[in-house]
Amino acid sequence: MAERGRFPVLYWGSILLLLLMLAFSGWWWYRSTIGSCDNLLDDPVTRAYVQRMWKNGRITVLMLHTDRCRDGEGQHCIEGLTAKGEADAKDIGAGMKRLFPGSFDLYSSKVDRAAATARLAFGRSPEVVPWLGEDCEADLQEQLVKPHKGNQVMVTHSTCLGLLTDGKGDKLIPFKPAGHEDCGLAVFLLRPEDGGIPKVLACAWPGDWGDAAHG
Structure with missing residues (x-):
C-alpha cells in the first residue's frame, strides 16, 4: 500500500517541477530578449539632451496611465485609479513641471484611468x-509620424505602446510594458524635424520622480 500511494505523489511532484521549469524558461527568455531604455532620472547626460530637445519643441512623451484598480481587489478607487495611482500621477506631474517647464499639448484616451x-x-x-x-495600433502610429509643432504628452495604455513599430518591423519601444511595475511609465521620444518615425531617447517610471518632484 505504501508503494502504491507513493506513485501519485511522485507523479504530481514531477508535473509541478516541469511546470516550474517551463515558467522559469519563459521568464528567462522574456528577460533575455527585451531591450533597454536609458533612465531619464539616472542619466544626467541623457536628461540634459532631452531637456534641450524639449526647449526646441521636439519631444513627444508617451505615458501609461498610473496604477489602476482591478476587480476583486477591494481597493479604494477614484476614476479607475488606486491611491498609489493618484499619488504617482501627481509625482510625475511635479517632476515634469520642474524638469520640463513650458507649454505642451496634452492628450489621453477616453478611458477614465487615462484621463484621470x-x-x-x-x-x-x-x-x-x-x-x-486600446484599439490604437494604426491610428497612433500615424499620429506619431505627423509633423507637430511643440511638445506633446499622450496618456495611453500598454497595448498601444506594445504595438508601435519603428518602420522596419521592430518594436519602437525596446521592451514590453506590462504589469503593475510599468503603470505610469513615461517614454520620451524625439521627433525628426521633417516628420517621420520618432526615436526613443529615455524612459522614466513613477518611482524615479521622487527627487525631481519634491527636491
Missing part, C-alpha cells in the same frame, strides 16, 4: 482622442 492620470499629473483636462484608445 493626465488631469492629476498636469492640473488640466486632456484632449480626449480616439487614437489613444
